[in-house]
Amino acid sequence: MDTRTPEELLAGMTWSQKLAQLQILWRRDQDDALALARGGIGALFWPQSAERTNALQRAAIEESAHGIPLLIGLDVLHGQFTIFPTPLAQAASFDRSVPAADARISAAEARSGGVNWTFAPMVDVARDPRWGRVVEGFGEDSFLAAALGAAKVAAYQGDDLTAADVLAACVKHFVAYGAAEAGRDYNTTDVSRRRLRETYLEPFRSAVAAGAASVMAAFNSLNGTPMHAHRRLLTDVLKAEYGFEGVVVGDADGVAQLVRHGVARDEADAVRQSLAAGLDIVMGGPELAGDDVPLIERGAVDAARIDDAVLRVLRLKKALGLFQNPFADAAAERTAPTPQTLRTAQDAAERCVVLLKNQGAVLPLPAGTQRILLTGPYATSTDHLGAWVQHFGAQAGTLADALRAELPEATWTVASGAEFLGPSDADIREAVLLAAKSDLVLIAVGEPSSISGEAGSRADIRLPGDQEHLIQAIADTGVPFVVILITGRPLVVEAWIDRAPAALLAWHLGTRGPEAIARVVAGAVNPGGRVPMTFPRAAGQIPIHHDAENTGRPARTGGSMAVHRWDVGLQGPNNLDDYYTSKFLDLERGPRFAFGHGLSFTTFCLEAASLSTSEIPCTELRAGARVVVSASVRNVGERDGDDVVLVYLSDPVASLAQPVQRLRGFRRVAVAAGEAASVSFELGVDDLGFWDDEDRFVLEPGELVLTVTDGTDAERLALNVTP
Ligand code: BGC
Numbered sequence: 001m002d003t004r005t006p007e008e009l010l011a012g013m014t015w016s017q018k019l020a021q022l023q024i025l026w027r028r029d030q031d032d033a034l035a036l037a038r039g040g041i042g043a044l045f046w047p048q049s050a051e052r053t054n055a056l057q058r059a060a061i062e063e064s065a066h067g068i069p070l071l072i073g074l075d076v077l078h079g080q081f082t083i084f085p086t087p088l089a090q091a092a093s094f095d096r097s098v099p100a101a102d103a104r105i106s107a108a109e110a111r112s113g114g115v116n117w118t119f120a121p122m123v124d125v126a127r128d129p130r131w132g133r134v135v136e137g138f139g140e141d142s143f144l145a146a147a148l149g150a151a152k153v154a155a156y157q158g159d160d161l162t163a164a165d166v167l168a169a170c171v172k173h174f175v176a177y178g179a180a181e182a183g184r185d186y187n188t189t190d191v192s193r194r195r196l197r198e199t200y201l202e203p204f205r206s207a208v209a210a211g212a213a214s215v216m217a218a219f220n221s222l223n224g225t226p227m228h229a230h231r232r233l234l235t236d237v238l239k240a241e242y243g244f245e246g247v248v249v250g251d252a253d254g255v256a257q258l259v260r261h262g263v264a265r266d267e268a269d270a271v272r273q274s275l276a277a278g279l280d281i282v283m284g285g286p287e288l289a290g291d292d293v294p295l296i297e298r299g300a301v302d303a304a305r306i307d308d309a310v311l312r313v314l315r316l317k318k319a320l321g322l323f324q325n326p327f328a329d330a331a332a333e334r335t336a337p338t339p340q341t342l343r344t345a346q347d348a349a350e351r352c353v354v355l356l357k358n359q360g361a362v363l364p365l366p367a368g369t370q371r372i373l374l375t376g377p378y379a380t381s382t383d384h385l386g387a388w389v390q391h392f393g394a395q396a397g398t399l400a401d402a403l404r405a406e407l408p409e410a411t412w413t414v415a416s417g418a419e420f421l422g423p424s425d426a427d428i429r430e431a432v433l434l435a436a437k438s439d440l441v442l443i444a445v446g447e448p449s450s451i452s453g454e455a456g457s458r459a460d461i462r463l464p465g466d467q468e469h470l471i472q473a474i475a476d477t478g479v480p481f482v483v484i485l486i487t488g489r490p491l492v493v494e495a496w497i498d499r500a501p502a503a504l505l506a507w508h509l510g511t512r513g514p515e516a517i518a519r520v521v522a523g524a525v526n527p528g529g530r531v532p533m534t535f536p537r538a539a540g541q542i543p544i545h546h547d548a549e550n551t552g553r554p555a556r557t558g559g560s561m562a563v564h565r566w567d568v569g570l571q572g573p574n575n576l577d578d579y580y581t582s583k584f585l586d587l588e589r590g591p592r593f594a595f596g597h598g599l600s601f602t603t604f605c606l607e608a609a610s611l612s613t614s615e616i617p618c619t620e621l622r623a624g625a626r627v628v629v630s631a632s633v634r635n636v637g638e639r640d641g642d643d644v645v646l647v648y649l650s651d652p653v654a655s656l657a658q659p660v661q662r663l664r665g666f667r668r669v670a671v672a673a674g675e676a677a678s679v680s681f682e683l684g685v686d687d688l689g690f691w692d693d694e695d696r697f698v699l700e701p702g703e704l705v706l707t708v709t710d711g712t713d714a715e716r717l718a719l720n721v722t723p
Helices: 006-011 015-021 030-038 050-063 087-092 097-112 132-136 142-157 193-209 231-241 267-277 303-319 339-352 399-406 425-436 467-477 513-521 566-571 618-622
Strands: 023-025 043-045 071-074 170-174 214-217 247-249 354-358 371-375 411-415 440-446 481-486 502-505 604-611 615-617 627-635 641-650 662-671 676-683 702-709 714-722
Touching: 006 303, 015 023, 015 303, 030 043, 030 050, 050 071, 071 303, 087 097, 087 132, 087 142, 087 339, 097 142, 097 339, 142 193, 142 662, 170 193, 170 231, 193 214, 193 231, 231 247, 231 267, 247 303, 267 303, 339 513, 371 399, 371 425, 399 411, 399 513, 411 425, 425 467, 440 467, 467 481, 481 513, 502 513, 604 641, 604 702, 604 714, 615 618, 618 714, 627 641, 627 662, 627 702, 627 714, 641 676, 662 676
Parallel strands: 023 043, 043 071, 170 214, 214 247, 371 411, 371 440, 440 481, 481 502, 615 714
Antiparallel strands: 354 502, 604 627, 627 676, 641 662, 641 702, 702 714
16 A cells, blocks of 8 residues: 555655656557656546456556555546436436436446546536536536536545545536527637626536536736636636645647637747646646656746645545555446446436426327327437447337337337438428328427537537428328427527427436336326527527526516517517617517426425525624525326426526526425425525625625415515615
């Protein structure tokens, strides 16, 4: 057992040896990787087996100058061999246990093969569904992202990082990456201080409080400073203010990209600026200490800063127990799912499905001998894993097989038209003919995984190809149908949603996605998911999210003036009250599906919402007092089901205009038919105050409104905060 302390190790290291510890590199070729390990590199990407990882660790320990073990990193985002729903789908569960289950199984599978560091969770708040990376995070709401991100960090890391089934987590991408202008990946961001605090930083603060071992800097520049060189945020906020003692890692070649951003002369300058700003590990780029010739000279960065970075890296390796035992037990390596991990992944997937629409209770399908046509590109596609999975052989089945197994008495016809950029006219004609001979049609449409995720921005977020025409053609037949929407992002569904009697939002649900969908369709599972990111009516509305501020001229909702015709606009206003308001002339107001929307096969009603007090002084709140919001939900329908209760805060009169609502609590509860369940939420100063634009958190006296809602019912409660 190696008992050297990080400080002792540091004392014996040369400048080059220190720099080598501050880098993670990819090397597909094992000999190249071994050479780096011998040279004292700090971290490598996973070489894809326990045996190869162990060989690298052996080289590092036995042949490098100081015998320091390696961090072995990998993006394990929503599964290693057992693939869980995408993180955005997980957010739809409104259930902390879903990301936690993913993280526990992912960690056990990955660590067994020698990975000790995952680049997850991604907690970037995202309000622009054109951005492909929305699929990797928890949606548009910072409170939800903060809660689910913290749950995931805790589950990846467990209580003891030395355990054989946990990973060091890395929350990413710090910060405001999701604010990319126009939703174009890697694009510039420009964000006010208050919005940075309220919206984008909050999930990071929460993940750090949950003990996250590392944080990844984001590719974007923020208000002119690329995040890899952002000293105020990396050092003053993250490390000093949040007390983050872990490692800040750069994103892939993100340091070298400071040259392209236009703030560094060359790569050496970029490295110097990043390390000085507070970055601890450079990902990719030129070797910092290749052949013992340092890329940056001693003195280019304050020596104490470099020592601090090295100590952070060494302490993480200590915490992971790598000095005691850096080796994975190759005999216990997991390389495939087990029946239990698949069961857990399926449970998780079932919790993520959202029932968007269900006119005339088309769903669930009765078990019986009806004739069902299954069509659309997802009928026979196995593309259910979603973006950001490593290609280690994970495989999902097809909806056709899962549905046949779940509803065996039905007569199934499958007309796939399997091309996402299709279906062709001939496919559509065939589907229409078959629909005419069916009692019901299931249309499984969506985005292939490959068009969401990194660099997966889309300007047009309707269903790709001719899928909308397929839906229209089936709608024209008059045969009842259900749309199953499998997607990595919210889509614009205006062209067909009003014609669809029922629609299920099924995301990319992972290895057991088809089975989960089939169980919902058949009613074995009552869907309880909720939309975690607004579905706009048109891409022109973006960004559109639930916690926007009011304007001085808010648009009226509802009513006959919902859409102004262009000619009315050209002739001048005919209704002054309504005309000069914040709206689009050519679009119905409001979102298509709002944050929090989701139906059930049963009916709930909200009862007895109350506050523990209707009045509380600021002083008491600042001293730690909490206000309790309680309510109860009754299942008045005939099926058991899950309801999601949300608590929103609004602050109608404040020194800075506040969002019309801010999520302050959520709880998913299972309620049996005829029964009721109580829920309660504790709110403290953090929940009731807000950030001003000078980085101060303020709590102001005045009347606050707390709205308790399950999406159908809502009760408003007044809380008077006195001086
Ligand atoms: C992504 C990160 C990821 C890294 C390493 C980058 O391109 O932005 O999210 O962790 O690659 O794979």
